[in-house]
Amino acid sequence: MGNSFGTLFKITTFGESHGKALGVIIDGCPAGLDIDETFIQNELIRRKPGQSKITTQRKENDEFEILSGVFEGKSTGTPISLLIHNTDAKSKDYSHIAEKYRPSHADYTYDTKYGIRDYRGGGRSSARETAARVAAGAVAKLFLKKIGVDVTAYVSQVGTIQAPEYHEMDLSKTEDNIVRCPDPKVAEEMIALIDQTRKNQDTIGGVVTGVIKNTPAGLGEPVFDKLHAELGKAMLSINAVKGFEYGSGFKGVEMYGSEHNDLFYNDEGKVKTKTNHSGGIQGGISNGEDIYFNVAFKPVATIMKDQPSIDKTGDDATVSGKGRHDPCVVPRAVPIVEAMAALVIADFFLINKTSKLSD
Template structure:
């Protein structure tokens, strides 16, 4: 299987399956000298681990990370960093039945078509546990970004029909409710909505929004490696993401140019400012120095106990109720996954951008 490596200069290779011995990642391209310990990574992993609220799968995993290489005396050595999280709460027997049929909304059929074989225990590589490696790598990328002042704020924008009111935006509230919403009232309403879904053996989708602050201008390329194209690929590579928006996104299609364009003005110090940010901080595929705003739309969790029609390998039409331990909504645990993929992408393009101007190269290597 190809396609498990992401990035060029900051390169991430994830490995492992949901019900295998463990999940991990190798990070290559991290500069030497970054202070790094397991706790730095664990903080990120704790945001996505299961069993933290009634809105997540009851599968109990500590998701404790171990650093196997690339760190010595508390600092990165510049060599590949290998990280592992061992699986400790597999119940593979919960999945033995699904070997004979194809679950609606899952990759079962496409895996069989592509490989002629699939790991049916929890979905194998298509399982959400694959994102452990992404989040571990994202923790490292985020720490490097923080060194140059780049910060990322990520949260649940909506769950089902319930949307956070941005006029009530409270960044401190994000970590204070299990749904990671910046609007406490909306979080309460979303909780009631999810309770109804759970009682009806159903699930819900939602939208995650990500705001990247203090991103330097001039990052990204004008053709195939546009910053927004790279971010879109990164987010679309997350399981269950069905759409990505930058700035006004789909809403821009309803605007006239006079409304959609971001006007410029000179500040008192002579610098150029944008008086709006409908473009989401990216123009021509290149960052313009304003906040980068992006959104990822997640489909409902396909594993539901509600009866659904499908087919089995014996050529029969059947109805199935999915057993096992599953999230009624993917979104809250995916907030940190979106943030991590954004961080990895930004850092990789920042590294690439260091050679885009001769004066930058001369300045870097001048004594």
């Protein structure tokens, strides 16, 4: 029913925004992996609400507990179950929309599909669900570190304010500011825009750029399960995402083939390309170059202004903005993008092990 993701490294998430807890079951994590609980917790802290003036002020520590699959600090090869309790849900903030459909939310579509909806914070449709993904993605990151793969992301755009290309910045500075943009000057402009948007009782969208370094060549399937297709599916499954592009993306349509082609050369026995318009993926399979992609997030749908809408009976209604919401989702979306990318690469790495006999 769409609650699971992956083939061999597979996750299933559960829980709602205002339920007792959120959680994830990871099936297929190889045995013997060191499970660094401090690392997992730090990843959750990067995503948690209430971390700065430009994020929702809901206060959740997002502390997790391991229920299964880990013994003496190592994965056992059996399903790993992680649980995160909700501690600061204020369901009364949503009683006013119990019978109303909020514009651009999943209220109407959930009601149409299921005939019932949890209106408290959007229930399962809430971005709170992504806490479980980040926990699972942290385990995937631990696995990828063992093979030298580095997965990172950063905020590259807020509104019309754009950062330079990823190779023009020091990505190690991403966590140096609250908007998670590695360019300090651009970050200041982004923060000011988000803060002013919040004061205007409005919201603004943005872009998160993901970069995956040291991916082995040969990951991905050639037809329906192309590597970039799975990355696209992973990113488009994140709340508020409206667009995905990798490599040259839509800018590639402005180029001639003679400009766009990535020419091969031999670098001391290793196949490299002089440019990387392909974004590290050719024919749906990784070629060993950096994989980079952009994920577009819409403005958060809940704004602190009255909006016209309808109720469940079809009558006109007014929806008032209440509760605690992000004026811009992208600063907290960075670890979510990283988590989903890590899950895809970990899954394809294991799948690739089944594709040919060992050398």
